[in-house]
Each structure stands twice: as structure tokens, then as C-alpha cells.
Amino acid sequence: MSDQTPITTATNEARHGDVVANSKDKGWFYTDEVKEHFFHPKNFMENEEEYGDAAMGMVGSPACGDAMKIWIKVDKATNRITDLKWKTFGCGSAIASTSIMSVMVTENGGMTLEQARKLRPQDIMLRLGGLPARKVHCSVLGDKALRAAINDWYRRNGMNDKLEIEQGRLIDKVLKVTDHDIEEAVLDGALTLEKVQAKTKVGTGDPSCIPEVENLIRFYTDKYFGGAH
Amino acid sequence: MKERYFDHASTTYLDQRVLQTMLPFFSENFGNPSSFHAVGLKAKVAVTEARKKIAAILNSREEEIIFTSGGTESDNLALIGTIRAHSGRGKHVITSSIEHHAVLEPLLLLQKRGEIELTILPVDREGLVSVKDIETALRPDTILISIMFANNEIGTIQPIADIGRSLLNWKKQQATNFPYFHTDACQAAGVLDLDVEKLHVDLMTINGSKIYGPKGIGLLYIRRGTRIEPMMIGGGQERNLRSGTENTPGIIGLSTALALAQQEREQENARLIELRQRLIEGLLKIPKTRLNGHPTERLPNNVNISFLDIEGEAAVLYLDAEGIYVSTGSACASASLDPSHVILATGLSYEAAHGSLRFTLGKHTTDEDIDALISVMPNVVQKLRHMSPVNLDMKYFVK
Secondary structure, three states, X not given: OOOOOOEOOOOOXXXXXXXXXXXXXXXOOOOHHHHHHHHOOOOEOOOHHHHOOOEEEEEEEOOOOEEEEEEEEEEOOOOEEEEEEEEEEOOHHHHHHHHHHHHHHHOOOOOEHHHHHOXXXXXXXXXXXXXXXXXXXXXXXXXXXXXXXXXXXXXXXOOXXXXXXXXXXXXXXXXXXXXXXXXXXXXXOOXXXXXXXXXXXXXXXXXXXXXXXXXXXXXXXHHHHOOOX | OOOEEOEOOOOOOOOHHHHHHHHHHOOOOOOOOOOOOHHHHHHHHHHHHHHHHHHHHHOOOHHHEEEEOOHHHHHHHHHXXXXXXXXXXXXXXXXXXXXXXXXXXXXXXXXXOOOOEEEEEOOOOOOOOOHHHHHHHOOOOEEEEEOOOEOOOOOEEOOHHHHHHHHHHHHHHHOOOOOEEEEEOOOOOOOOOOOHHHHOOOEEEEEOOOOOOOOOOEEEEEOOOOOOOOOOOOOOOOOOOOOOOOOHHHHXXXXXXXXXXXXXHHHHHHHHHHHHHHHHHHHOOOOOEEEOOOOOOEOOOEEEEEEOOOOHHHHHHHHHXXXXXXXXXXXXXXXXXXXXXXXXXXXXXXXXXXXXXXXXXXXXXXXXXXXXHHHHHHHHHXXXXXXXXXXXXXXXXXX
């Protein structure tokens, strides 16, 4: 989507998350850094008309509870992101994580496009001083929207060879389920094979991949939720 | 900053008058009602008096009241207890899609284990269960029906007495004692008439923490002749149905709270309804909003409104910063990441469910609190909408 219009259509695919309290979850409440960015958001989009030419990336949907749009301006000579504006529909941590990401990407002269592509949810969380475990999926969206905006910038500048399509390793070869899909499912709160299958149907096409799926669930659970349940 | 509490459906403060009646039962009259001496006897007398007081309010017999640790335990005992006591008689249970988790979750668990066959009835846009639907769902092997008296999220009051009458007719026709009829009356207890003979219920859940009473205390009304299997096994207290030393201060507190609420309810309901209507009117002036729940068959203290294009948790946090405390049906603010099952059951879209806020008024809510909320809310909504990339058409309010 390259237009600058707001999201005006609804989607039916809402995510059925099911994150329950986990033992490592230190608490529900937000850090001071999160609050600062939530109550005083930086760089949010005031006037979309001024950014009609800017590259734009979008992720999520209002049905899921989180949707973000990000606009970037890039200095062609240095390949650095000089300006990042955003709009977010979502909870406190969704707003705060987009806001702090806008600061991280543009501070100190701005990240290069290559650096910005390497930005990970963990970097954003670290800068926010941590997020409640069940909130992790919110900040994951910001970096995805950013990568979409970077692709859009390359596309607008006729550099299609630089496009990076988000694709992962094929796990279920029949249903074309990738490791990214499983990562997403875990982030969405599916921490058992049964729940991941409810979201992705992985393994119903190619049952031989199930042991690997279970490995991935353990890996991503550990990565995002800090240990076994 | 003045703090304004609009979350009375979550829990209420303890009424000072309730506290006063409880205080002697902590250190002074600390006895175990089961003990065979003067100290125990004092506690026993107090518990008996409390039970009498409650029985008078429910128009029941004293022995039909079992004290528990709260609403969840009472619901669990009512459902699991009757289902397991009648496993030989039938497996079918009927409930609604907007029940509290303390009702839905145990039923879903029993269904998963194959102990019951469960019919979950839908509700209409206003959150009402239809008596006709219940009649249609009835089967010869239906042993239990559980429909809440008033909903905790959207405040819709169910036609419990009509359902009860309809079930009596069915029982007469079929010449059977089944199904039993349970209602969770936690939200209704301070507001509605709890006469079990008018309601025709066999089981009724009430707790203390929603009616300006203490937390950690509840009761289950069990009509005489209703067989029930206990879940707490031990010393045989509460007619063998709920073992464990009686929570004497809690029981005293619950009885005082219930008595006060029932004495004062007519006057307080009228006051709250006026405040409620003013709040609804004020908030619906904000564009792209919709009232959830029923316009009139509604708890006097409940206002639930969906604001399109914003997410509920963010609004709760902005209001919190203004000293205004509300709750949301948004997924982001719950332990699960699903939006409220109640709001979704009324046919609202996921989008609108994420933007739903619940404001529940109470004893301390004043005209000025309502004014403050009505004046702050448009700014919060405007700020969040300004930040939001979403601008949905009103048609996306409903599925």
C-alpha cells in the first residue's frame, strides 16, 4: 500500500492471543521510560500532507488491536534516515515503542538504512527498560513497519534490487508455513504445539516437521518470554 | 489531583459501617464456631445471626445458605458440585455466551473432559438472553442451567424470573426436578430484588467485594433438595458442603453489607440512574461512539461505551494520569490477548471491542465526578485518535 490515506477498512482476521501470566513476568506496569514516551510521544505524524512523498510502511490491523504507519525521509548521499514520523493505534506499549523507535532511528545523525533494517524488537525493549511479557508483540510491530518503509523507499528510488522481502525458512513445505509464522504465533501467545497449530495449521500438511516446530516453539518462548513455563 | 473511581464493578471500598461490625471478630471474638466452649459459641452465634439476616433477604431458609471464599468459589461449587452429583442423571448443561469466567471456564473444562455436553446460548445486540432460546435448548437430560443475573461488563439485566417460571412449567410438563437453575448475582446483589421465590432459582452466587463488603467472602444459595457434591473436603463445616473454618469477620461483613445495600437500594438506584444517564448522554456526544448493553434493562451504575479508532488500554492510561479510574474490554489490558468475550458476543466487531471502556459508578460518585469525566473524555479520545492511523467507517462497529 503506497497511498497516504488512513486505514478505513476493517479486517476479520483478529488474532486470538492467549498469553497467560508467566513466572518471569515481573509485572504488568510500565517503566518510566515507557510512560514518558506514551504520555509525551516524540515524532508522531502531525501533518500527513507534508509527507506525501515520504516512504511509508504499515503493519497490523485494528482488529488485532495494533496498527502502525511509519513515514521516513532519507538523505540519498549518506543513506541515513533523517526523519521518521509515525501513527499508532494500540495500547500504551505500542505507542511508546513506536515513539522510542523514532528517536533511536533518527538520533546522532540517523541510522543508515542497513543499520535500521537490523533493528530488532529486543533493542527497542531494552531502550524502554523492558516491557511486560505479554506486551512484547506490540513493540515487534514497530521494526516491521520500519522495514516495510525502507523497502518502500528503495522502491520509490528505483532500487528494487535492494528490496528485502520478509520471508523465513520453510518449515511445513506443504502449507508453506515458515519459522517467522511460528515466531509470530509464539509472540501472539501460542506457547504450545496445539495453540501454534490453531493459528498456523503447521504440521497438518507435513506432519514430519512437528518435532522441529516444537523446537522452534521452545526457542522463541525462551527468546521472548525468558524461559520455560 | 482529585481521584475519581469509576470501577465499582471491579470491586468496591468497604463501607465503614460494615467495617465496624466486623472489627470485634478479629481479635476479640476470634473463636472457631465449631469449638465447644464459650469463645467458640460467641462466634457461632454471630455466624448464625448473619445467616438469618441473609436468609431473610433472600426469602430462603437459613440452611440453604453456604458461605464460601467468594464469587468464583460459589460459581464453581454450584456448577461442578451439581454436575458431579448428577452425572448419572444427565450430561447436558445450558449457559450463555456472556457469563463470567468463573462460570464459563469450569463448564468448558468439564466439556473438554467429556463430563458434560454444553450449549452456550447467544445474546442479542443488547446482551439479552432469550427465554425462547432456553426453551428450545432444553433436553430431557438437561441437568443445569446457569444464566447470570446482571452482566459485569455491559450491565445488562437478564429476565431471571421469566426464565425461572419457564423452567418451572417445563418441569411440571415433564414431571421432573431437572434442570436446576443457577444464577450468578454478584453484580446484582446490591441493586436488585434477591427473593429466590420470585426468581425461581435453585442456586445463586453472591459475594462481598462488589457490595461494599469485604473481599474473600461469598455465599451460595442452594435450594433444599438440590443435591451437590462438595469441592472442599475436611471438617464438614457448612453442612458438609464447604469444609474449612468459617471466616467469621467476613461472614459478619457480608451480612451487614447485603443488608445495607438492600435497605438503601431504591434510593441509591434512583440516584445512580440519573448520574448514569447523564454520563451516557455526555459521552455519546463524542463522535463515533456507541453504547454497549441494554438502554433500560441495565445496572444503575454501568456505562459501557465503544470509541472507534482508539484502543482501550491507551485510554485507560491517559485517564489514569488524570486521576480517573476506569476499565476496558480491550485485549491489550487483559491477561489473554483477546478482547472481551462479552462485547464480542453482542455482535460488536473486534475493532470496536478494542475501543470499549467501562465506567461503573458507586456510592461515592458525585455529580461533579460525572462532570469531570464528561469534560476530560473528549480530549483523551481526540488525542488518541490524532495519534491513530485508523479512521474506520461507523459500519465497522458491528460484525
